[in-house]
Structure formats: C-alpha cells, structure tokens
Amino acid sequence: xxxxxxxxxxxxxxxxxxxxxxxxxxxxxxxxxxxxxxxxxxxxxxxxxxxxxxxxxxxxxxxxxxxxxxxxxxxxxxxxxxxxxxxxxxxxxxxxxxxxxxxxxxxxxxxxxxxxxxxxxxxxxxxxxxxxxxxxxxxxxxxxxxxxxxxxxxxxxxxxxxxxxxxxxxxxxxxxxxxxxxxxxxxxxxxxxxxxxxxxxxxxxxxxxxxxxxxxxxxxxxxxxxxxxxxxxxxxxxxxxxxxxx
Numbered sequence: 001x002x003x004x005x006x007x008x009x010x011x012x013x014x015x016x017x018x019x020x021x022x023x024x025x026x027x028x029x030x031x032x033x034x035x036x037x038x039x040x041x042x043x044x045x046x047x048x049x050x051x052x053x054x055x056x057x058x059x060x061x062x063x064x065x066x067x068x069x070x071x072x073x074x075x076x077x078x079x080x081x082x083x084x085x086x087x088x089x090x091x092x093x094x095x096x097x098x099x100x101x102x103x104x105x106x107x108x109x110x111x112x113x114x115x116x117x118x119x120x121x122x123x124x125x126x127x128x129x130x131x132x133x134x135x136x137x138x139x140x141x142x143x144x145x146x147x148x149x150x151x152x153x154x155x156x157x158x159x160x161x162x163x164x165x166x167x168x169x170x171x172x173x174x175x176x177x178x179x180x181x182x183x184x185x186x187x188x189x190x191x192x193x194x195x196x197x198x199x200x201x202x203x204x205x206x207x208x209x210x211x212x213x214x215x216x217x218x219x220x221x222x223x224x225x226x227x228x229x230x231x232x233x234x235x236x237x238x239x240x241x242x243x244x245x246x
Contacts, residue, residue, distance in 0.1 A: 024058060029060075161174060
C-alpha cells in the first residue's frame, strides 16, 4: 500500500488558525455525542471509544470530550442525527466521497450539491465512485528514536494490522475495519499516542490535477470542510505536499 497523504492534510488542519481548529472540534464533538447516545460508556461502547481516540489524536481537550459526551443525553436527546454519505465528481474526473452527520437531509444534500456544482463538480448516485476506495482503519504515530521501524512494525503486527508504511516523520498503520478497535486498544496499551486514529476511505489509485483545476479542486475541498454537517471528505487527487502543509 502506498503512503497515505491524508496525514499531510491533518498537519495542515492542525497548523491553521484557532477558528479552523474550533470548527474541527465542533465536528468531532457532534460525532462524539452521536456515538454516545444510548450508551455513554466507552468501556462498553466501542464506537464511542474509537471516536474518543480520534478526538485525542486531534488534540481535543478532555473537557471538550466530556462535554460532548454529556450532550448525548441533553440537547442532542431529541434531535435525530443521521450518518449519510454522498459520492460525486470534482473537476478533471476526480472522485469524492463526503460523510456527514445531519438532522436535515434536504439541507445537507442541497448545500453539498451547490458547493460541488459551483466548483465544476457534481453529485452522483450511490456507488458511483466508492468502488475506487477501500475502507481502512488508519493509525498514525510519530516516528521517534525510541520507536524505530522494526519496533513499530512488530507492534503493528502484534496488534493485527494489515500494513505499516514508514514515512520520514511518522508511521502509518493500516488495519481492516473489523480489526481497528482492537488494534487501537492494543497500541494504546503499549503506550503509543496517536496523531491520527480513525476509520477512513483510501483511494486505490490517485490522479493529478494541475493549474486552475487543482486550485478549483482545493477551493471545493475547503468549502465542503467548512460546512457544519460535513464530517470527512475523501478523494483520489494527489495534492502537492507543499500546498497541503501551508
């Protein structure tokens, strides 16, 4: 499996202004509240435990995490949030998958359709691009002198991971969706802290965009990620690292 460029996107997000970080925390907070609804105990709610790990990897303060979980029994109690996924195309034949948490399907679909249309893209039917992606558990840990490649690989194998990719500054550990929770718990038990820990969609291959098409695609991504209902945006475009890390 080739290296996963999403880590560079995470770095870019963490390096942005406080307002952008606040937006990220708001999205994860909603995800926490939805996961906690009906069972706010991460010891018996593996979905909630996974989202807590995602929140910690994003440097979300513990107070925020606890407040978000408490919301599940409070203001979120009478709101019916649904997890909906949209698929479509961006400029240059790019493939895009958008995951959302929404209490108003029509609003969310309309917003996403408008954003994509304005940037030369379009929504498609369910399944139109998802066959180009693979669902994987993604765990990213920092590469340190104490954690060399052999040690990281050994721990990943013991945890039941499918693959480990050593990058210059991180190790990217990939699992099946089914094995993600147990692998995450195992690595946490070994004292590893995560820079990223979540289930995501990896493109089986990538395409390159240049010039105006690349700029338009990046603007579309920004607008989608600014939308309150959008949780994650996955795509198959190979974004230049220097732009991602700005």
